[in-house]
Amino acid sequence: MHDTPPAGQHPLYVTQPDLPPLADFVASLEQIWDSKFLTNGGRFHQQLEAALCDYLGVEHVALFNNGTTALLTALQALGIEGEVITTPYSFVATSHALLWNRLQPVFADIDPLTFNLDPDRIEAAITPRTTAIMPVHCYGTPCDVERIGAIARKHGLKVIYDAAHAFGVRQDGRSILRHGDLSVLSFHATKVFTTFEGGAIVCHDAATKARIDQLKNFGIVDETTVVAAGINGKMNEVSAAFGLLQLGRVDAALARRREVAARYRRLLAGVKGITPPAEPGHEANHGYFPILVGSSYPLDRDTLFQRLREHGIVARRYFHPLISAFPMYRDLPSAAPENLPQAARVASQVICLPIFPALADEDIARIAGLIASA
Numbered sequence: 052m053h054d055t056p057p058a059g060q061h062p063l064y065v066t067q068p069d070l071p072p073l074a075d076f077v078a079s080l081e082q083i084w085d086s087k088f089l090t091n092g093g094r095f096h097q098q099l100e101a102a103l104c105d106y107l108g109v110e111h112v113a114l115f116n117n118g119t120t121a122l123l124t125a126l127q128a129l130g131i132e133g134e135v136i137t138t139p140y141s142f143v144a145t146s147h148a149l150l151w152n153r154l155q156p157v158f159a160d161i162d163p164l165t166f167n168l169d170p171d172r173i174e175a176a177i178t179p180r181t182t183a184i185m186p187v188h189c190y191g192t193p194c195d196v197e198r199i200g201a202i203a204r205k206h207g208l209k210v211i212y213d214a215a216h217a218f219g220v221r222q223d224g225r226s227i228l229r230h231g232d233l234s235v236l237s238f239h240a241t242k243v244f245t246t247f248e249g250g251a252i253v254c255h256d257a258a259t260k261a262r263i264d265q266l267k268n269f270g271i272v273d274e275t276t277v278v279a280a281g282i283n284g285k286m287n288e289v290s291a292a293f294g295l296l297q298l299g300r301v302d303a304a305l306a307r308r309r310e311v312a313a314r315y316r317r318l319l320a321g322v323k324g325i326t327p328p329a330e331p332g333h334e335a336n337h338g339y340f341p342i343l344v345g346s347s348y349p350l351d352r353d354t355l356f357q358r359l360r361e362h363g364i365v366a367r368r369y370f371h372p373l374i375s376a377f378p379m380y381r382d383l384p385s386a387a388p389e390n391l392p393q394a395a396r397v398a399s400q401v402i403c404l405p406i407f408p409a410l411a412d413e414d415i416a417r418i419a420g421l422i423a424s425a
């Protein structure tokens with residue numbers, strides 16, 4: 052995932068996983084060795100599903116081996132066909148999941164303040180072939196779930212949230228993952244909660260959960276019955292055991308992330324041409340700290356990005372280029388830059404600064420200082 056940093060420096064990456072004590076993980080491995088049960092819904096898998104329902108405040112969680120197979124399966128589980136309205140301002144897996152299901156992505160523009168799909172643009176993109184909306188809670192900022200829900204009900208569409216950034220995000224005290232037909236999480240090593248690789252589908256009823264569990268295991272129902280062309284999406288016991296250890300640390304990790312974000316905000320306030328992310332009006336997870344580099348800043352975005360890199364700070368241009376600019380998407384009518392002016396502008400200005408629990412105050416000051424002194 053990471054680019055190679057300049058030689059001879061200790062790079063400061065955009066993120067770093069929050070690892071439990073190695074001895075705790077070794078103790079889990081010993082239990083797996085004793086049980087000789089490595090995958091297929093073992094003890095740790097069951098425990099992690101239950102613990103995540105509890106922690107996230109949702110009814111059902113189906114664990115996956117990564118967020119992308121979870122997205123693929125979510126679309127398959129709902130039998131989505133035709134066109135799906137989605138955002139160009141995301142990680143490429145969002146749209147790839149549509150192509151893998153032979154669906155046509157229809158890109159709609161984003162709201163320039165939340166970086167999420169603009170409900171007006173969603174509604175304008177609906178055609179007779181539209182069957183679903185796949186929005187992203189970008190950087191963990193909740194989408195306008197009320198309006199998206201109302202549009203979906205009015206037009207008879209399914210809603211699958213790519214909630215890869217939204218672990219633990221709450222609004223009015225309740226999980227953002229309650230919304231939509233399904234929500235999909237990623238537990239990749241770069242996310243706020245990780246199982247090395249991993250993911251999950253959050254759903255609201257037992258029948259859907261059972262269907263998803265079949266689909267993530269080749270569509271197998273029992274020894275002699277296979278009902279669908281499912282995938283191998285199962286999470287293994289090592290990842291599940293690691294997830295349980297992560298979960299015990301996640302509140303402390305989120306608290307430190309909040310402090311890091313507050314410190315960046317203080318240090319960057321008043322730097323001309325730099326727009327820090329809006330103050331969240333929800334319980335955020337601070338998984339990302341995106342700044343916009345405007346035209347009144349002395350350097351352009353890419354020059355600032357390079358300068359940070361020369362100082363060993365590996366920031367990332369999430370999300371540049373837009374998904375709609377990649378070769379497998381750019382010829383779609385909805386991929387035309389004129390259709391996506393807000394997304395195009397944000398993609399040309401954004402830099403995500405390093406943010407993770409172990410990021411030291413001195414490093415935050417050094418990064419902010421480099422940005423302020425240009």
Ligand SMILES: *Cc1c(COP(=O)(O)O)cnc(C)c1O
Pocket residue numbers: 117118119120141142144145187213215216237238239248249250
């Ligand atoms: C990380 C991510 C994914 C893919 O998840 P994996 O677990 O890496 O497969 C999908 N969508 C978004 C928005 C992501 O950030």
